[in-house]
Amino acid sequence: MDTQSAAHLLFIVYAIVVLGGGIMAVVAKSLVRALVGLVLTLFGVAGMYLLMAAPFMALMQILIYVGAVVVLIFFSIMLTNATSRGDEAKPRSGLRIFLALVAAAIPAGLLALVAWTQSTATDAVQTPVEISIDQLGKALLNEYVLAFELISVVLFVAMAGAVLLGFERRKSK
């Protein structure tokens, strides 16, 4: 098997993992199962980053999403007592599901149309170039240093806000 067909096979496997995980994350009755679906999707997307010759992005995907975000969501499932017999287990109305399908299909379909018509017009390359970590680090501290500093401010404000909300809750009790 040459590398090209191996890449195609891997893409199909990752696409199945991403979509299966995504569907599981959206329709599962139990929130813990939905979270497992989200983790599957995250790993599938990390695999796609590897296929696109971006190994640093794949590592960051696993480190940030699976290591931080999923753990936070798991804590919120635990702390809000969202059991499998709880809120999510109640049946949904068919009209609401139909409207949700329409509302999701319109923007996704329009964007897919644009992506399809533009993908033949762009200068798409077949073999992506790999960007090394020191190139990324230099770009982060030279050209894009403002964005780098701003994202740390945003993270700090979010953490301070979370702590403040926690204090507010305790004081009002």
Place this chain on the structure above:
Amino acid sequence: MSEPLFLYQAVALLLLFLGIFGIITRKSLVGMIIAVELMLNGAGLAIVASGQLTGAPADLAQLSSLLVMGLAAAEATLVLAIILVVAKRFGTVETDRVSELEG
């Protein structure tokens, strides 16, 4: 498989589709963040694909996607705190019952 860029973007758009569908049909706030994370992943995938598979600067695309991940982490922190406050005050995180506004 002549258009790898479109295939990656199709996967990203399907994640957007699932995210919007989930955010409308989920009944609890925690289910809604899971759907939002799906959409943010689709965004990151589309950004990296358009940087890696076209002539656009690839380092800019990877750094933008890292920015999206940082925002996702910040958003998850804040949303967790808000969900905890809502759960404490209303006793539930079901969206249909958390509908009172306090002036």
